[in-house]
Amino acid sequence: MVGDSHDYGQQRxxxxxxxxxxxxxxxxxxxxxxxxxxxxxxxxxIVMTIFIILDVIACTKLKLPNIDPPTNIVKDLRELxxxxxxxxxxxxxxxxxxxxxxxxxxxxxxxxxLALEAQTANVKVVEGFVVAAETLGTEILFFAIAGxxxxxxxYQTCMSLCIKAFV
Numbered sequence: 001m002v003g004d005s006h007d008y009g010q011q012r013x014x015x016x017x018x019x020x021x022x023x024x025x026x027x028x029x030x031x032x033x034x035x036x037x038x039x040x041x042x043x044x045x046i047v048m049t050i051f052i053i054l055d056v057i058a059c060t061k062l063k064l065p066n067i068d069p070p071t072n073i074v075k076d077l078r079e080l081x082x083x084x085x086x087x088x089x090x091x092x093x094x095x096x097x098x099x100x101x102x103x104x105x106x107x108x109x110x111x112x113x114l115a116l117e118a119q120t121a122n123v124k125v126v127e128g129f130v131v132a133a134e135t136l137g138t139e140i141l142f143f144a145i146a147g148x149x150x151x152x153x154x155y156q157t158c159m160s161l162c163i164k165a166f167v
Contacts, residue, residue: 026048089159092159
């Protein structure tokens with residue numbers, strides 16, 4: 001469905017734009033809905049529900065190819081996981097995902113602490129802009145050139161550089 005590596009990066013850019021936009025809108029909506037120190041996350045849940053509905057509508061419009069179901073899924077999965085490169089890829093992706101989660105949530109936790117110290121009421125707006133800055137400021141650039149990077153240095157080198165960058 002995605003095509004070559006250049007197409008994946010270009011498509012992923014739009015996911016990043018949506019994520020950054022949703023973070024800003026949700027942060028603003030939460031602070032607007034509950035201006036005091038006690039925050040209500042109802043607006044964020046409403047924004048999330050709207051985007052989920054739009055996502056489901058978009059997914060129903062996709063024209064997917066017909067793929068025959070596997071006859072023995074356990075055997076096929078065992079065969080797939082017996083490949084060293086597939087297993088290494090899954091390990092690298094899992095580690096990168098965990099480290100990314102730790103970084104972004106630690107950053108939001110740190111912003112919360114700073115907001116308490118500075119007695120800032122609009123902390124969710126700030127957090128929304130922090131996530132938006134990460135996604136809109138850096139991810140768009142790298143997803144736009146992801147295909148060129150992968151063609152130049154290869155998948156294995158790219159994954160190793162990602163883990164080294166997290167360290």
